[in-house]
Amino acid sequence: MLALIRGLTRSRQLAVLLITHDMGVVKQTADEIAVMYRGEIIERAPVEEFFRNPRHDYSRRLIAALPDLTHFHDSCAAEPLLQLDDVKVHFPIRKGVLQRVVDYTKAVDGVSLTIGRGETYALVGESGSGKSTLGRAILNLEPVAGGQITFLGQPINTLSRRAMLPYRKKIQVVFQNPNSSMNPRLTVAQIISEGMDSLGMGLSAAQRDARIAALLQRVQLGSEFSQRHPHELSGGQLQRIAIARALAVEPELIICDEPTSALDVSIRAEVLELLQELQREFGVSYLFITHDLSIVPGLAHRVGVMRSGKLVEQGSAEQILTRPQHPYTQALLSSVPRDVPGIDHA
Ligand SMILES: Nc1ncnc2c1ncn2[C@@H]1O[C@H](COP(=O)(O)OP(=O)(O)OP(=O)(O)O)[C@@H](O)[C@H]1O
Ligand SMILES: [Mg+2]
Incomplete structure (x- = not known):
């Protein structure tokens, strides 16, 4: 463009x-x-x-706030938390008056990857390559056409809704656009407690209020925010609420789907910093879906590159960003603006 x-x-x-x-x-x-x-x-x-x-x-x-492409995370040798084996998600393509299924869009076409405890795995790739669909499949929001998703040693893609519940709590999500992922009629306190209530944390009202206050403080917002509605908050504040909501149920994995792409660079850096602090503090793992390769070095331990539903390359962040092997990864990297002060693209 x-x-x-x-x-x-x-x-x-x-x-x-x-x-x-x-x-x-x-x-x-x-x-x-x-x-x-x-x-x-x-x-x-x-x-x-x-x-x-x-x-x-x-x-x-x-x-x-511009990221630095020269400092990378050390690798994170941890026990596997999430494992995907040859995962496929297919969407039917329908044609004609009878809306017969004529073919399938192979949105995710045989992806295998592992995310360790406390690890950040960045999933990058062009628009339409299947990143969000893969995230939704892990959340059990899309049916899996093949392969297996294993979380904490338990295959989860075949579980019933009810059997999935304990895992549903441990895998949370933060979306790109917090506005459309929050009910505009609810207050911040209600939004944060939604998950705690529906996933059955079994807290008393007083315990819940204390938890909401602590969570707000943890994402650097004062308790005065608890009675506000989403339209009374800025994009960065909304994203902090979305993070507090995810944290509320003590997850082990948070899927972040472009969580900062709607934010300005200085706010983006603050939100990324917050996510990393939370990782150090709670040992939570992230599947971090992004278009923006320039935020990857300071954030991710490992990177996977998707194209047309397939994982074409994966490795440590340093390996992928400094020595990409696949021509597509090389092309993707060459679209990151170069020659910016503070970024040394040696
Ligand atoms: N519910 C659906 N029904 C039919 N096709 C879908 C559906 N959701 C996604 N797709 C198709 O699956 C493919 C992958 O979409 P997906 O949203 O996963 O891409 P993405 O990598 O997240 O893209 P972006 O970076 O633009 O967010 C696209 O071709 C898309 O049109
Ligand atoms: Mg997407």
């Missing part, structure tokens, strides 16, 4: 107003930058000058 925009700007002498959170994209595409903060343009400069000498404090924070 960026190459297309650049090409059109040149060939047609177009002027482009590009609105973005992504400082890598700015660096790669724009001639001039204006930084908006609380409704005002606080800084305007040619792009090179801006990166060399940002004037405003917020601009400096935007630049500092």
Whole structure:
């Protein structure tokens, strides 16, 4: 998309107003930058000058929030928590007046991977490659057409709804758009306690309130947030609530499906930091689904690359980001903006 925009700007002498959170994209595409903060343009400069000498404090924070592609996590040699063996999810394609099934979309087409306790596994790949479908299959929200999903040594994809319940509590999810994953009529306190109630944590009202207050504090929001509704919160605050809701039932695995892609870079960095703190504190594992390879180094122990329903490559974050083997991974990496201060793409 960026190459297309650049090409059109040149060939047609177009002027482009590009609105973005992504400082890598700015660096790669724009001639001039204006930084908006609380409704005002606080800084305007040619792009090179801006990166060399940002004037405003917020601009400096935007630049500092850019990830560093040179520091990687050590590997995490832990016992396996989740294991996928040759997992397949197929969606029927229907045609004609009778809506007969003529073929299947092989959204997930034989994926095998393991996630250890306390490990973060980043799942990357282009749009439509099957990442979210795989996440939904692990949550038992999509029927599995083949293969096996094992959690804590127990095959879970064949369990009945009822037998699944104890595992349902241990696997939680945080979605990209917290707005559409929360009931707008509920208060924050009700949203956080929803899972605790429906998954039967068996807490008294007082215990539940204390737990909500502790969770809010843990995601760095004051207890005054408990009586607010989703529309009264910013995107970053909503995502913190979504994380508190997931944590409420003491999960062992949290599936994060693009949890930060709707957030601006400085808020994104804060949410990623929070997720990592929680991992250090509670030993929770993450399956972290993202398009954004640049956040992977500081976050993930291992990376899997999906394409057309298949896992085409997996390995340590360092291995995949610095020595990608598969041509598709190489292509994916080359789309990460380079030459950004603070990022050394040696
Ligand atoms: N409920 C559904 N019915 C039919 N096809 C579906 C359904 N859900 C997903 N698909 C198809 O499955 C494929 C994988 O979709 P999926 O949402 O898993 O991709 P993704 O990797 O998460 O993409 P993105 O990065 O854009 O979120 C796509 O071709 C999609 O059109
Ligand atoms: Mg998706």
